[in-house]
Amino acid sequence: MATAQAHTETKWWSGGKSPFNVEYGKLMMWYFLMSDAFTFGAFLISYGTIRFSQNYWPDPNEVFNAFPLAGHANLPLAFVSLMTFILIVSSVTMVLAVHAGHNMDKKGVIKWMIWTVIGGIAFLACQAWEWTHLITGDHAVMINGQIENIGTTVTMNPWGPAANVAAHDGHHVGTPGPVAFGGYFFGITGFHGFHVASGVGINIVMLIMAINGTFERKGHYWMIEKAGLYWHFVDLVWVFVFLCFYLI
Amino acid sequence: MEHAVQEITFHHEPGGKEVVSKIIRTTVILSVITIIELGMGLGMYALPMAEGLKLFLKGVIVILSLAKAFYIVGVFMHLGEEVKNLIMTIVVPLLLFVWFIAAFLYEGNSWKNLRNTYNPKQAVSAPAAPHAAGEQH
Numbered sequence: 443m444a445t446a447q448a449h450t451e452t453k454w455w456s457g458g459k460s461p462f463n464v465e466y467g468k469l470m471m472w473y474f475l476m477s478d479a480f481t482f483g484a485f486l487i488s489y490g491t492i493r494f495s496q497n498y499w500p501d502p503n504e505v506f507n508a509f510p511l512a513g514h515a516n517l518p519l520a521f522v523s524l525m526t527f528i529l530i531v532s533s534v535t536m537v538l539a540v541h542a543g544h545n546m547d548k549k550g551v552i553k554w555m556i557w558t559v560i561g562g563i564a565f566l567a568c569q570a571w572e573w574t575h576l577i578t579g580d581h582a583v584m585i586n587g588q589i590e591n592i593g594t595t596v597t598m599n600p601w602g603p604a605a606n607v608a609a610h611d612g613h614h615v616g617t618p619g620p621v622a623f624g625g626y627f628f629g630i631t632g633f634h635g636f637h638v639a640s641g642v643g644i645n646i647v648m649l650i651m652a653i654n655g656t657f658e659r660k661g662h663y664w665m666i667e668k669a670g671l672y673w674h675f676v677d678l679v680w681v682f683v684f685l686c687f688y689l690i
Numbered sequence: 691m692e693h694a695v696q697e698i699t700f701h702h703e704p705g706g707k708e709v710v711s712k713i714i715r716t717t718v719i720l721s722v723i724t725i726i727e728l729g730m731g732l733g734m735y736a737l738p739m740a741e742g743l744k745l746f747l748k749g750v751i752v753i754l755s756l757a758k759a760f761y762i763v764g765v766f767m768h769l770g771e772e773v774k775n776l777i778m779t780i781v782v783p784l785l786l787f788v789w790f791i792a793a794f795l796y797e798g799n800s801w802k803n804l805r806n807t808y809n810p811k812q813a814v815s816a817p818a819a820p821h822a823a824g825e826q827h
Binding site: 450460462463464469470473476479480483484487488490491492493494495496497502503504518519523526527529531533534536537539540545670671674675677678681682684685688689690 | 698709710713717721722724727728730731732734735748751752755758759762763764765766767769772773775776779780781783784787790791794795797798799802805806
């Protein structure tokens with residue numbers, strides 16, 4: 443296939459120029475993200491393996507049905523939808539910041555980076571609320587013939603099949619579900635949240651550098667582009683976390 | 691060989707309104723796909739349906755998520771604008787996931803069947819410390 447083609451229009455590298463026509467740091471960011479994709483993929487596939495090995499797995503619509511300030515209203519997936527949209531929107535503001543950078547528009551970069559940072563912090567705040575709600579939200583569960591109130595942690599899972607009894611006050615009583623549920627949920631959303639947190643940190647540094655005019659002096663906004671790649675990757679991973687934990 | 695020495699790197703043509711409108715269009719596509727996915731997820735919960743139909747809907751949701759991934763990587767991360775060989779060095783290794791997913795899910799399912807056959811008492815409870823390959827960073 444790599445026969446002697448004309449010099450013009452050929453996509454094959456012929457020496458004398460950067461083969462991928464891309465800056466070193468950006469290329470390395472791509473390879474880092476690819477390896478990170480394998481890390482996340484390994485986590486999610488491991489979760490899938492365990493889930494496939496169980497006869498019973500909790501229905502996400504029942505586990506994730508709470509919304510801040512909504513009390514005990516049954517709102518399946520509402521809160522996680524909000525989190526998803528926050529992350530998508532912050533990804534959009536990031537790409538707008540990158541676009542402003544291409545145009546050497548310092549004010550635009552600063553404006554959109556501020557919105558991106560706000561989006562990231564809002565997402566983390568949502569996740570903090572969700573974790574707190576899961577860990578502290580007690581559910582009546584039949585354990586060894588006794589009804590106990592347990593939350594969802596890495597060692598406890600109240601989301602098993604329903605027990606054949608009702609509590610004195612008529613509340614639903616369950617049985618313990620697969621322990622792996624909490625471990626995988628907190629492990630993977632935690633690892634993703636860690637990525638969001640470091641992304642917010644990187645974005646804040648980029649914002650400060652943009653405000654200080656560092657990129658203007660350099661003559662380009664490539665750093666914003668690289669931070670943007672990382673931030674979009676965080677959004678990309680959330681697409682799959684959302685898919686694996688909440689939708690299916 | 692052209693003029694060597696200096697590294698020639700990629701320059702996005704600045705682009706104006708059409709870039710922004712492409713971003714907005716992609717945002718709308720991502721949002722609509724997400725809403726459809728949510729509708730299907732809620733439908734599986736709210737409406738009584740056969741297991742086969744549920745499995746089909748889950749398959750559709752997976753495909754829609756892959757479409758979202760395609761838009762995020764292709765448009766937001768501008769991978770579509772890079773040199774083709776660069777795209778290939780990113781995308782081709784990811785094909786390992788095809789084997790990775792198929793093999794491990796098959797393994798999990800087989801584990802369930804074996805346990806149900808030979809140790810039905812433990813079938814409901816989960817293993818204490820699940821280990822899977824490839825968790826190291």
